[in-house]
Amino acid sequence: MNRILIGSDNDKISVIKDNTVIININSDTNILIKDNLFNRYTFNVSNANLNVLIISDNMDDVVYDINVNKGNLFFNNIAYNSKNVMLNANLDAKDSNIVVHNCVITSKKVKYTVNINHNKMLTNSNVYNNGVTKEEGSILFDVYSYVPNKSKNCNVNQNSKIITLNDTNENRINPVLLIDEFECNAKHAAFIGNFNKDELFYLMSRGLNKKESMNLLINGLLIGTLDICFNEKELLKKKLNNEWR
Amino acid sequence: MLEIKDLTVKVENKIVLDKFNLVINDGEVHVIMGPNGVGKSTLTKAIMNEPNYKIVSGDILFNKKSILKLTTDQRAKLGIFLAMQNPLEIDGVTNADFLRTALSSKENKNINLYSFIKKIDEAKIDLKMPDEMVHRSINKGFSGGEKKKNEILQMKILEPSFIMLDEIDSGVDVDSLKIVADNINMYRKKHIQSSYLIITHYTHLLKYVKPDFVHVVKEGKIVKTGDYTLAKEIETKGFNFEKVVSNVFNGSDASE
Numbered sequence: 001m002n003r004i005l006i007g008s009d010n011d012k013i014s015v016i017k018d019n020t021v022i023i024n025i026n027s028d029t030n031i032l033i034k035d036n037l038f039n040r041y042t043f044n045v046s047n048a049n050l051n052v053l054i055i056s057d058n059m060d061d062v063v064y065d066i067n068v069n070k071g072n073l074f075f076n077n078i079a080y081n082s083k084n085v086m087l088n089a090n091l092d093a094k095d096s097n098i099v100v101h102n103c104v105i106t107s108k109k110v111k112y113t114v115n116i117n118h119n120k121m122l123t124n125s126n127v128y129n130n131g132v133t134k135e136e137g138s139i140l141f142d143v144y145s146y147v148p149n150k151s152k153n154c155n156v157n158q159n160s161k162i163i164t165l166n167d168t169n170e171n172r173i174n175p176v177l178l179i180d181e182f183e184c185n186a187k188h189a190a191f192i193g194n195f196n197k198d199e200l201f202y203l204m205s206r207g208l209n210k211k212e213s214m215n216l217l218i219n220g221l222l223i224g225t226l227d228i229c230f231n232e233k234e235l236l237k238k239k240l241n242n243e244w245r
Numbered sequence: 246m247l248e249i250k251d252l253t254v255k256v257e258n259k260i261v262l263d264k265f266n267l268v269i270n271d272g273e274v275h276v277i278m279g280p281n282g283v284g285k286s287t288l289t290k291a292i293m294n295e296p297n298y299k300i301v302s303g304d305i306l307f308n309k310k311s312i313l314k315l316t317t318d319q320r321a322k323l324g325i326f327l328a329m330q331n332p333l334e335i336d337g338v339t340n341a342d343f344l345r346t347a348l349s350s351k352e353n354k355n356i357n358l359y360s361f362i363k364k365i366d367e368a369k370i371d372l373k374m375p376d377e378m379v380h381r382s383i384n385k386g387f388s389g390g391e392k393k394k395n396e397i398l399q400m401k402i403l404e405p406s407f408i409m410l411d412e413i414d415s416g417v418d419v420d421s422l423k424i425v426a427d428n429i430n431m432y433r434k435k436h437i438q439s440s441y442l443i444i445t446h447y448t449h450l451l452k453y454v455k456p457d458f459v460h461v462v463k464e465g466k467i468v469k470t471g472d473y474t475l476a477k478e479i480e481t482k483g484f485n486f487e488k489v490v491s492n493v494f495n496g497s498d499a500s501e
Contacts, residue, residue: 197296202333202383205293206347206399207321216338216346224337224382 025050025071032232039063045071045096053228055236056082063088068096074227078103078236081137083110091116091123100127103222105240107135109170113142121152129160129173130221138170145186146178154181158188163195163221215241246271246440247292247325247407252303254284254291254465261287263465264303269407274433274441276451278476279462280484285444286330289409293317293327307407322351326405328396330412330444335383340395341365343383344402351403368401371428389416397428408432409442414450426453448473448480 016022020040023031028049033041036059043050043066051074056062059082066073066089075098079085083106089098102112116125131139145156160173175188195217203213223236247269254262261284269275277285290298292305294317304311312320335343344365349356365379372394384392393413400408410429414422430453433439443450451459451473459475460467461484469475 196333198333199335201293201295201317202329202335203338203343203347204317205321205327205329206343206403207318207351208347209316209318209350212346212350213318216343217335219342220335220337220382222337224339 041065043067043073045069045073047071050074051227052076053226053232054078056080056085058082060084062086066090066098067092068098069093070095072097073099075100076103076226076228077101078222078226079105079110080239081106081108081110083108085111086113086115088115089117089125090119091125092119094120094122096120097124098126099227100125100129101226102127102129102131102141103226104129104131104139105218105222106131106133106137106139109136109138111140111142114144116145116156118145118147118151118154118156121150121154123151124155126157127159128225129158130225131160131162131171132165132218132222133162133168133171134165136168137166138168138172140172140174141190142174142176143188144176144178147181147184147186149180151181152183154184154186156184156186158190160189161191161221162193163218164193246273246308246438247442248304248306248309249288249292250304250306252288252291252305253301254287255299255301256287256297260301261298261465262291265466267460267467269440269442271438271440273458274443274454274456276443276445276456276459276476277462277467278445278459278479278484283462284465285462286411289327289411289442289444292320292325292409294320318350321403321405324404324406325409326400326403326407327409328393328400328411328413330415332384332392332396334385334387336385338383339381340379340383340398344379344399347399347403364402365398368398371401371431372398373424374398390418390421393417393425394421397425401428401432404436406436406438407440407442409444410450411444412446413443414445414447422449423453426450429454448476451476 019038020042021038022042024044025048026046031052033054036056039061040063046069048071054077057080061084064087068091070093100114114127125145127143129141133139139162141160143158145158147154147156158175162171164171171192173190175190177186177188179186200213203216219237219240222240223233249265249267252262252265253260279285287298291300305313307323345356345361374394384395387395413425456473459471461469
């Protein structure tokens with residue numbers, strides 16, 4: 001397993017061309033991207049498993065281009081106040097799979113766009129967008145999944161959730177499924193609102209006060225479901241606890 | 246330990262408990278039985294201050310002090326515990342995180358990781374729960390029996406003194422029920438002063454956890470109190486109160 005760290009203290013990057021980071025992966029790899037160095041990344045995955053964790057803070061106008069040519073890509077993006085983030089993924093061969101976790105906490109107006117193209121049959125995509133808005137923040141999740149004709153037996157899933165901790169009514173989720181093939185499984189779910197009162201009651205009935213309960217639920221929503229290791233989760237939780245309060 | 250005085254509780258503008266009275270002393274096991282919709286679960290929710298259950302009048306005393314003004318978490322910190330009929334699934338929050346936070350909150354200090362792991366390992370073994378369940382999201386993907394075991398696991402970790410078990414025996418297979426009951430009895434032995442309020446429709450659990458009192462509830466009130474025999478009678482004859490009451494008690498007054 002290769003481990004690549006992209007940040008100010010490391011130069012192990014495949015190619016940098018026109019301020020775009022191009023990463024070609026053909027063996028199982030973990031990548032951690034932090035420190036907001038670049039605005040465009042391209043991941044080319046071929047016959048491999050790639051797990052990407054991106055931590056961004058007040059980073060604007062970032063684009064992630066992903067091309068999977070057989071293999072699995074786990075894309076974990078945790079963003080604090082980063083706006084105008086776009087992910088474009090092409091599943092270019094059968095048995096190409098992508099799992100996207102966009103986890104956003106913001107006090108700004110932000111937009112996240114996810115485009116998934118199932119260009120070949122037997123490809124799978126799962127997109128999970130989870131966000132929390134506070135102060136003046138609002139989130140727009142635009143999610144497009146496209147299954148063209150002849151891309152048979154694809155599985156498409158979109159699941160987006162925004163928890164509103166402020167008074168905004170500008171949070172929006174646009175789940176779009178563009179399906180041009182009959183033999184396909186596609187589903188989407190979207191939720192905007194507050195935490196479930198029953199969940200709060202359950203946690204509080206064990207002695208956690210409201211703040212501690214909210215803290216656990218926000219951690220669970222944004223970090224708990226990420227496909228990353230335990231230590232990384234613990235580090236993210238510490239940062240998150242300072243962020244939302 | 247717990248005294249409920251003339252408690253009237255409203256849910257969605259409907260009176261569910263009507264001037265309800267009950268006294269549970271230290272070390273006692275009380276059972277409440279009754280058909281669906283008579284207010285059994287309402288009682289546990291009202292004691293725990295579930296926001297949808299409004300107390301219209303009456304009082305709830307815990308160790309002789311009213312708890313009506315306390316929030317749910319404050320009541321839990323006093324040692325009141327509710328094992329729920331349908332434990333919720335909470336995605337992303339692991340059992341381990343949840344329990345460690347709850348324990349730290351209860352003890353008002355950061356819990357040492359080693360002692361926490363030791364405690365949870367022991368409870369896990371007692372309940373015959375697989376290791377990974379502690380690191381999974383709360384109740385996520387658990388079977389009915391696993392959810393109920395998880396409630397008992399939480400009880401063992403948090404060590405409350407007054408325990409409400411709301412249909413802990415529903416959705417549990419015979420083997421799991423035996424494990425749950427054994428763990429309740431183990432807990433009773435270790436915490437002699439602990440008291441229990443068990444809500445159930447059947448006598449399955451009561452064969453293992455012997456009750457001191459069995460109460461029958463109808464229309465928001467206790468209409469009869471007896472012992473284990475009353476529960477057995479109900480199981481054979483159903484909730485035909487007049488018949489059951491006359492057969493078992495020969496005209497003795499409803500006691501609360």
